[in-house]
Amino acid sequence: MSGLDTPALVIAVIGLPAVAALLTLLTSAWPTVRRWMGVLLALGQVVLVLGVVSVFDTPPSERAAAGPLTIAQLETALPWMSTVEPPTRLAVDGLNLYALLLLSVISLLALLTDLVDGPSRAGLRQTGIFGVSAAAAGFLLSRDLVLAAACHGTTALVLALVIHMGADARPRRPAALSFLVPGLLASGCLWMAAIWCRSASDGLSASVDALVINVIPSGAVVLLTLFLILHLPLVPLHRWQTHSCGEGAAYSGILLTGGLWTILGVSGWLRLGLPLSVDLFDDVAALLRIWGGLSALIAVAVAAIQRDLGDRLRWACVGLAGLVAVGLGSVDLAATSGALLLCAALGLPRASTLCLVCWLPAETGGRGLALWWGVSVLALTAVAGFGGFAGLLPLLTGGSHAIGSVVGSPVGPTAWPVWACLLASVALVGVLLAPVSGIAHREQTTTMPWPLRLGLIVAVGVALATGWQPAPVADWVVSDVKRILADAPLPTEATHQPMDEQPVDDPEDAP
Amino acid sequence: MTLTQMGPLLPIGVCATTLLAALVPVSADGPRRVIQSILLGAALVGSAAGYVATSGTLSSSGFGWLTIPGRGSAILANVYIGPESALLIGAIALLTLVTRVALPPATTRLDAGMLFGASTAAHVVVVGNHLLLRLAALEWLLLSVLLLVLQRRASILGLLVAHRIAAGALLLAALIAGGWQVRLFGEVTGTDSVTWVAGLVLLAALALSGGFPFHRSLLPIVSLPAAVRAHISGLLLLAAGGLVLRVVEMGDWTGSSTVGFGFILPALAAAILSLASTDLRRAQLWAWSSQLAFAVALTLSTPAVIAAGVWVCLALVRPAAAWAVDVVDAALGDTADANRWGGLAASLPVACWMSVLAAVGVAGLPPWGLFILHGHLLATQPPATPEFAMLALLPALVVVPALRLGLWPFLGSPRHSVLAPQEQTAVPSPVVATVIFSAVIGGLWPLTLLLTQHLPSTPALGTVAALGLVLLLVTGWVGRRRPDVDPELSASPLRQFVGDGLALSNRRFRGVTGGLRQLAWLVDIVSLVPGVLVLVCRGVGWGVTWVESRPLWWAVLTTVAMVAAILGGRL
Structure with a gap:
């Protein structure tokens, strides 16, 4: 099968979960049928995405896309709003492939984890999970800003609904609202940017392929940057992370939010926002670097001072988002690729650990749980040997280069965000491991539900696999990031050339 | 395939076998113990074969691991094996086997798995080629240690801080080694880069293994059983040794004894703390901390193969020393502080033998290995020079605490009335045999290495022998008589901070006692620095938490102000 003649796969990646959502509604009267059908369809989605991965052309052949854009593969037209807009293009590229894989796996895990929340409104939650999956796939595949905004808004709404439908005994409303407000705000930013860009380009199209050749208004760039920051999250716009994944949310909602929301924003901004921000690239990059480091x-x-384990974890997730922001703002091939890889690699560990913390009763513990917590923390904080480190290392290595080149001196006063990243990444491990003492010394009164255990096993397994063999995933990303950064107005080429040739695997370099 | 060609493969096999022992899926204790012993025995044989097969340094091919886009080919994950690392993995294998034999039957599968998992990680820390590979293994080692420490209720904050400093220093060293220094440290030369990397790795070794001022990180292990305590401290020591030996191999350290002298200060500080402490287990921990700094100083001043023998010696005598301390502690019960030491040789002969062997092995008395090594050190310096005097006194920092701990509890007139029942102080015969075997091997190993190299000159040997004997006599004389219990010693909380103070037998020494106690207190203040830094961070955190808890408009205002400040500052 050729890698470039199977566009039906792309439609199926969106269509299958959408159909699954519909079937779930129809079969909600028969819980067993609904549950098994859901699992089978979610497995089918995983297989489908693996099929997309297998036909993906790595490294991509030169295709129609020109300029600072990702190279579209498996392109297909979607006649959506065709009286107003030209047919929208959907495509796979190196920046959304990992996110699609993550989406399918997390959707499957969310379906299984949903059992922990009990049978009440389980059908609605399952419908919501498939709805989120379909809408998020649409957002990830879209190369059109209007379609992306529509899919993004749908994802936010349905995901808030899933979060809202947690167990009855817990306060649910604050969690869902905390997520929905910034989620819809981000959708609004994307939508307004799309309309603004489209009108600035004589209203021809909202496709990024068409917009990239025009001058983009500064306001649209601000909106696109705000879209990213709302997703990451950065202090003080972090409340959706610290509130929505906490008390009162459904487990499946926590899993989807913790695993997907950040990668949706990062992947979307890299594909749709960054190519359009070329004129203000310098300011956007500085903003991301400094804000991320702070x-x-x-x-x-x-x-470090949170007594509640969940609060501590959620603040740690905010800290990790700062690292990603510094990488994205470094505008360097290594750092930007590293930021995307880090963000993607943290999805599963973050989702599974947030669920674990949400379940962990205050009076339960034991050394087995402490072991699970310790291993999850290593996976979540991107220590060496886990998937996140394959992104953190290029991020730190490349970040210092870009900063040096921007300020025109080797050391430069703005090199501190990289130091902040290094310090934060090292300290976070200690901050999250400190509560292990409390967990270990409690009596084990409850057994961990098997879906949560399965989620942890999958998360740690994937983190270990990608930690020791990260090259295939990195290969998907690198060529497209290089293409996007080719037109960046920073003096990257001249300053980086000597360092780029420096080998890093010389055994004599390392003690 | 010849044995020499198999050299790099044998460490991988040893790691794999040790990992298998950690993951044995048998729930019954008896069969599991047998299977684990067989696997660990095979690992020991494999490591011995690897040591025999290793002549010169070899690297395995490995596989492409981490890629940094735009920076050349992938970092390889492979092993680097030389005579020193082969020796260290042999020591880890022997230590693990000893621990398996010495573990009490009630040890859970989880604990045994973590102990042997830690051994596997320590193997990789020693033989990993790239610094990042060692860092990856180190993170697993630290997690295992942390979880093992949690067998008993203990505060782990100090341990965590020290371990994060170690991991952070190694990560930074790896980044510098990868070319980062050009941007972050200015225009530095290759030599500077090596210096930075070496300094950071030495810092990591100190923090990892509880060297001063990170010695308080070892406190959580003080309440663990002897086998676990010795295993953890031995593994951390050998892992630190692997890092330091690689650093020495990386740079040209010829004539760099001044760098080594820098580590005399941590050794001295820890030795003072050990001497001032009357708590038996704490005194042993501080003595181990002193030994670490001593070993680092020695490694920077002597040939690598001989230095590796020191690390092996110090690690392998620890099971015997830890068991002896536990037995004395159990025998004396609540009165195990230094004021009550003495007269136990007749009552606890087995513990006495273990303790004396361990002490003598570390102290380097003739004909034990470190004795020859001290002579070797002195042979490199012309007599009657300050360097000669300093090197002659350097071993005293290790010898005096070791002799005090090893001999004092057993000297003096016999005591029977204060002892606990015999079943509480009995040590199983297999445990006695293995820990004594380990101590003898450890003690004699540097001697073996030196005999294969060359013997030092006679004056140097004579100086060492005289110094060792004097120290032995002084230790015996000071510890022979027991003092009356002075209630003043346990009154002050400041004194509790460093133990209850040194006990000496005669009122004439009371001034020395008080002075040493105050000195130890001052020395230990330095170790509060990491804790103060943590407190400052916590204070900042409380402030930000208060701001964060304000209503939403605070968030909006802060965002606007932050964006304005960042972008405005750039205009």
Whole structure:
């Protein structure tokens, strides 16, 4: 099968979960049938995405896409709003492939984890999970800003609904609202940017392929940047992370939010926002670097004093988002690729650990749970040997280069965000491991539900696999990031050339 | 395939076998113990074969691991094996086997798995080629240690802080080694880069294994059983040794004894703390901390193969020393502080033998290995020079605490009335045999290495022998008589901070006692620095938490102000 003649796969990646959502509604009167059908369809989605991965052309052949854009593969037209807009293009590229894989796996895990919340409104939650999956796939595949905004808004709404439908005994409303407000705000930003860009380009199209050749208004760039920051999250716009994944949310909602929301924002901004921000690239990059570094430091300090395990974890997630922001703002092939890889690699561990913390009763513990917690923390904080480190290392290595080149001196006063990242990444492990003492010394009164255990096993397994063999995933990303950064207005080429040739695997370099 | 060609493969096999022992899926204790012993025995044989097969340094091919986009080919995950690392993995294998034999039957599968998992990680820390590979293994080692420490209720904050400093220093060293220094440290030369990397790795070794000022990180292990305590401290020591030996191999350290002298200060500080402490287990921990700094100093001043023998010696005598301390502690019960030591040789002969062997092995009395090693050190310096005097006194920092701990509890007139029942102080015969075997091997190993190299000159040997004997006599004389219990010693909380103070037998020494106690208190203040930094961070965190708890408009205002400040500052 050729890698470029199977566009039906792309439609199926969106269509299958959409159909599954419909079938779930129809079969909600028969819980067993609904549950098994859901699992089978979610497995089918995983297989489908693996099929997309298998036909993906790595490294991509030169295709129609020109300029600072990702190279579209498996392109297909979607006649959506065709009287107003030209047919929208959907495509797979190196930046959304990992996110699609993550989406399918997390959807499957969310379906299984949903059992922990009990049978009440389980049908609605399952419908919501498939709805989120379909809408998020549409957002990830879209190369059109209007379609992306529509899919993004749908994802936010349905995901808030899933979060809202947690167990009856818990306060649910604050969690869902905390997520919905910034979620819809981000959708609004994307939508307004799309309309603004489209009108600035004589109203021809909202496709990024068409928009990239025009001058983009500064306001649209601000909106696109705000879209990213609302997703990451950075202090003080972090409340959706610290509130929505906490008390009162459904487990499946926590899993979807913790695993997907950040990668949706990062992947979407890299594909749709960054190519359109070329004129203000310098300011956007500086904003992300400095804000990310500050946010990481603040979040680590706050996490260190939290008595509640969940609060500590959620603040740690805010700190990790700061690292990603610094990488994205470094505008360097290594750092930007590293930021995307880090963000993607943290999805599963973050989702599973947030669920674990949400379940963990205050009076339950034991050394087995402490072991699970310790291993999850290693996976979540991107220590060496886990998937996140394959992103953190390029991020730190490349970040220092880009900063040096921007300020025109080797050391430069703005090199501190990289130091902040290094400090935060090292300190976060200690901050999250400190509560292990409390967990270990409690009596084990409850057994961990098997879906949560399965989620942890999958998360740790994937983190270990990608930690020791990260090259295939990195290969998907690198060529497209290089293409996007080719037109960046920073003096990357001249300053980086000598360092780029420096080998890093010389055994003599390392003690 | 010849044995030499198999050299790099044998460490991988040893790691795999040890990991298998950690993951044995048998729930019954008896069969599991047998299977684990067989596997660990095979690992020991494999490591011995690897040591025999290793002549020169070899690297395995490995596989492509981490890629940094735009920076050349992938970092390889492979092993680097030389005579020193082969020796260290042999020591880890022997230590693990000893621990398996010495573990009490009630040890859970989880605990045994974590102990042997830690051994596997320590193997990789020693033989990993790239620094990042060692860092990856180190993170698993630290997690295992942390979870093992949690067998008993203990505060782990100090341990965590020290371990994060170690991991952070190694990560930074790896980044510098990968070319980061050009941007973050200015225009530095290759030599500077090596210096930075070496300094950070030495810092990591100190923090990892509880060297001063990170010695308080070892406190959580003080309440663990002897086998676990010795295993953890031995593994951390050998892992630190692997890092330091690789650093020495990386750079040209010829004539760098001044760098080594820098580590005399941590050794001295820890030795003072050990001497001032009357708590038996704490005194042993501080003595181990002193030994670490001593070993680092020695490694920077002597040939690598001989230095590796020191690390092995110090690690392998620890099971015997830890068991002896536990037995004395159990025998004396609540009165195990230094004021009550003495007269136990007749009552606890087995513990006495273990303790004396361990002490003598570390102290380097003739004909034990470190004795020859001290002579070797002195042979490199012309007599009657300050360097000669300093090197002659350096071993005293290790010898005096070791002799005090090893001999004092057993000297003096016999005591029977204060002892606990015999079943509480009995040590199983297999445990006695293995820990004594380990101590003898450890003690004699540097001697073996030196005999294969060359013997030092006679004056140097004579100086060492005289110094060792004097120290032995002084220790015996000071510890022979027991003092009356002075209630003043346990009154002050400040004194509790470093133990209850040194006990000496005669009122004439009371001034020395008080002075040493105050000195120890001052020395230990330095170790509060990491804790103060943590407190400052917590204070900042509380402030930000208060701001964060304000209504939403605070968030909006802060965001606007932050964006304005960042973008405005760039205009």
